[in-house]
Amino acid sequence: MKKFFEIFLGILTAFGGFVDIGDLVANAETGARFGMSLAWVVVIGVIGIVLFAEMSGRVAAISGRPVFDVIRERLGARVALADLVASFLINFLTLAAEIGGLALVLQLATDLNYLLWVPLAAVAVWIVIWKLSFSLMEKIFGITGLLLVVTAVALWRLDPDWGRLLSDAAHPGPPATEKWPTYLFFAVALLGAAMTPYEVFFFSSGAVEEHWTRRDLMVNRANVYLGFPLGGLLSLAIMAGAAVVLRPRGISADHLSQMALPVAVGLGKVGLAILYVGMFAAIFSAALETALSAGYTVAQYLGWQWGKYVRPREASRFHLVVLVSIVASLGLVLTTIDPIKLTEYSIVLSAAALPLTYFPILVVANDPQYVDEYVNSRPTNVVGFAYLVLLLVVSIATIPLMIWTRVGA
Amino acid sequence: MRMRAWLLLFLLPACVAPARSAIDYEHKAVDTAEAVLSSVETGSLLARLSPEQAFTPFVSVGLSDAEAGAASARAVFLSLQPPDARSDGVRAELAPLLDRSDDALSRARIAARRGDLDALTGSADELSATAASLERFIARFG
Numbered sequence: 001m002k003k004f005f006e007i008f009l010g011i012l013t014a015f016g017g018f019v020d021i022g023d024l025v026a027n028a029e030t031g032a033r034f035g036m037s038l039a040w041v042v043v044i045g046v047i048g049i050v051l052f053a054e055m056s057g058r059v060a061a062i063s064g065r066p067v068f069d070v071i072r073e074r075l076g077a078r079v080a081l082a083d084l085v086a087s088f089l090i091n092f093l094t095l096a097a098e099i100g101g102l103a104l105v106l107q108l109a110t111d112l113n114y115l116l117w118v119p120l121a122a123v124a125v126w127i128v129i130w131k132l133s134f135s136l137m138e139k140i141f142g143i144t145g146l147l148l149v150v151t152a153v154a155l156w157r158l159d160p161d162w163g164r165l166l167s168d169a170a171h172p173g174p175p176a177t178e179k180w181p182t183y184l185f186f187a188v189a190l191l192g193a194a195m196t197p198y199e200v201f202f203f204s205s206g207a208v209e210e211h212w213t214r215r216d217l218m219v220n221r222a223n224v225y226l227g228f229p230l231g232g233l234l235s236l237a238i239m240a241g242a243a244v245v246l247r248p249r250g251i252s253a254d255h256l257s258q259m260a261l262p263v264a265v266g267l268g269k270v271g272l273a274i275l276y277v278g279m280f281a282a283i284f285s286a287a288l289e290t291a292l293s294a295g296y297t298v299a300q301y302l303g304w305q306w307g308k309y310v311r312p313r314e315a316s317r318f319h320l321v322v323l324v325s326i327v328a329s330l331g332l333v334l335t336t337i338d339p340i341k342l343t344e345y346s347i348v349l350s351a352a353a354l355p356l357t358y359f360p361i362l363v364v365a366n367d368p369q370y371v372d373e374y375v376n377s378r379p380t381n382v383v384g385f386a387y388l389v390l391l392l393v394v395s396i397a398t399i400p401l402m403i404w405t406r407v408g409a
Numbered sequence: 410m411r412m413r414a415w416l417l418l419f420l421l422p423a424c425v426a427p428a429r430s431a432i433d434y435e436h437k438a439v440d441t442a443e444a445v446l447s448s449v450e451t452g453s454l455l456a457r458l459s460p461e462q463a464f465t466p467f468v469s470v471g472l473s474d475a476e477a478g479a480a481s482a483r484a485v486f487l488s489l490q491p492p493d494a495r496s497d498g499v500r501a502e503l504a505p506l507l508d509r510s511d512d513a514l515s516r517a518r519i520a521a522r523r524g525d526l527d528a529l530t531g532s533a534d535e536l537s538a539t540a541a542s543l544e545r546f547i548a549r550f551g
Contacts, residue, residue, distance in 0.1 A: 106472050107470055108466065108467055109464070109467075110465060110466055111465070111466035111469045111470055142446075210422065213469040245454075249450040249453075249454065250443065250446050250450055250544075251447045251450045251451050251454070252444070252447045254447070254474075254478055255471070255474035255475075255478070257451075257455075257467065257470050257474050258451055258471070258474070259470035260467070261451070261454060261455075261471070264458060264462055264463045264467065265454070265458070265462070268461055268463070269461060269463060269464060272463060272464060272467060273464075403524055409440075
């Protein structure tokens with residue numbers, strides 16, 4: 001019974017913690033501009049993150065070591081350093097975007113300028129990391145993030161033409177008013193949002209924090225096979241809400257206030273209040289994950305003691321990296337850079353760096369030295385390899401598409 | 410040197426190139442009209458939300474965002490040099506619409522912050538009329 005409850009809680013946490021500011025922005029923007037014609041990218045992104053998160057969770061459960069630690073040992077310091085630099089920079093941008101996103105949610109609720117909230121949001125993230133246990137922190141914010149289900153309820157209340165939405169989703173391709181390069185650019189952004197690198201680093205480090213062993217492989221599978229796809233449904237609900245409310249009016253989702261409009265129209269004040277709490281929790285959860293991931297990747301690469309499962313004094317350098325990352329992110333957001341634009345850049349650059357994150361995981365998940373007999377099955381390898389080819393193509397195309405479309409303008 | 414090249418690569422997409430021909434200028438005018446239409450429609454939708462549907466800060470922030478979005482698009486377009494006499498005509502047609510949008514969004518934002526529901530409803534009608542004019546402009550030149 002205890003195991004069942006643990007699995008259930010894990011699924012809920014993965015479900016509620018799936019959506020972050022990147023998913024909110026990417027899905028609302030694409031829904032407003034392209035309707036549901038990019039829904040297939042969310043499906044591809046969710047399958048990809050399920051595939052690689054399962055591998056990284058399995059490596060951590062069997063070897064008792066997080067993937068970054070293993071990557072350095074298995075692929076050497078140079079390859080791991082390239083991975084570290086790319087992941088750390090993108091993670092830093094993502095953390096800044098999450099902190100900015102938190103401030104934007106607070107601005108929506110209070111009408112006080114978001115810049116006033118930015119320092120408070122950053123301090124709150126650091127205090128929670130410092131004070132709360134890993135498990136409690138993950139569950140409180142992950143499960144509260146489940147309130148984002150309100151986007152799906154609002155969609156249902158809006159009573160859309162479901163046949164039309166499904167038909168749009170089944171017919172990929174840009175609408176008449178849009179060009180192929182812009183369509184592909186947004187596809188890249190959606191993929192980057194769904195497969196953000198920090199998710200796998202956090203997931204595997206979290207497995208070590210929670211002392212997973214091979215007996216927890218079931219928890220790992222339940223989290224990724226059920227929790228992540230359910231989170232993907234939330235992404236689709238956000239996209240559909242924008243397609244129903246914003247697109248017919250020619251409204252593009254450039255601000256968080258526009259992204260919240262479908263819920264306001266569908267459910268009114270109660271829905272909005274729930275949305276505020278859900279967005280805050282989901283983005284806060286992502287801010288914690290990215291801040292910790294900064295510490296995880298650096299500490300694991302350099303062989304320092306890391307984690308919240310030891311006392312801060314024993315992992316002081318890890319905590320210092322986390323703190324410095326939060327302070328630097330705070331500084332970046334306080335330059336008054338638009339947090340939504342920052343989010344757009346972070347997810348697109350994530351897409352460009354995806355092969356650097358996922359190739360090493362595929363290698364390690366096939367090495368019996370780390371996973372014993374739990375190496376990837378042949379079908380997993382076939383799909384994993386196909387994903388790597390796709391991610392490589394996406395990575396090569398990202399920067400040219402960004403320039404060609406003027407960041408999707 | 411390499412750092413500068415990378416910086417240029419990332420900043421380049423954010424730049425607005427000058428309009429070199431009348432066609433190019435028209436494209437930019439339509440892009441601007443679409444961006445402002447998005448703000449105006451947002452304002453119209455927000456102004457029509459009843460007090461039971463949305464909190465005052467939400468409406469206020471939304472209108473403020475819409476106003477800033479419209480003002481930014483307007484400023485960029487008006488800074489463009491029209492390349493010929495035909496483009497002067499396009500500018501003369503769009504500029505008053507952009508001004509109207511800006512004014513209507515400002516009035517809606519002021520009404521929302523004062524909690525003046527009658528004025529807000531009036532702004533919603535004004536925004537709808539402006540949106541219709543922008544749509545006509547887009548249909549003509551788009």
